[in-house]
Amino acid sequence: MYTQNELLYPHSVTRQLRDLRGSEWRALVDRILQLPEAHEEVLGFCLMMIRLNGCLACETDSYRAMRGCAACAIQTLRRYKGPDRDLIRIYEQALSDLRERLADRQPLTEATETPDYAEMGEAA
Numbered sequence: 001m002y003t004q005n006e007l008l009y010p011h012s013v014t015r016q017l018r019d020l021r022g023s024e025w026r027a028l029v030d031r032i033l034q035l036p037e038a039h040e041e042v043l044g045f046c047l048m049m050i051r052l053n054g055c056l057a058c059e060t061d062s063y064r065a066m067r068g069c070a071a072c073a074i075q076t077l078r079r080y081k082g083p084d085r086d087l088i089r090i091y092e093q094a095l096s097d098l099r100e101r102l103a104d105r106q107p108l109t110e111a112t113e114t115p116d117y118a119e120m121g122e123a124a
Contacts, residue, residue, distance in 0.1 A: 008050050009073060013073050014029060014033060017073060017077060020077045020078060023084075024088055025084045025088075028087075028088060032045045040095070044095030044097075048091045048093075051090070052076050052080070053069075053073055058072075
């Protein structure tokens with residue numbers, strides 16, 4: 001029923017947002033589209049859109065979700081009353097938040113042996 005729905009803003013929608021705002025917005029979207037999907041700037045852009053769209057509060061059976069992420073993101077940007085510069089600042093804040101989280105992350109360590117999960121369950 002909801003095979004095309006995403007849980008959070010998908011990067012694949014970004015191209016459709018390019019011409020919804022002014023030149024500053026287009027420049028940002030063009031930059032984001034040039035980068036690999038896992039690049040921190042792309043992830044920062046997705047985080048900004050998640051926040052703007054209210055993705056965390058979206059329910060799979062809501063009207064908004066049934067219309068799809070692209071329609072939701074387009075509507076959000078069309079309704080946004082501030083200038084492009086404000087959107088750029090929101091993006092920069094999301095990117096800063098993402099970088100801060102990544103800097104705090106502990107590196108993964110290589111395990112010398114595979115843990116015995118069955119044994120761990122018996123000990124509990």
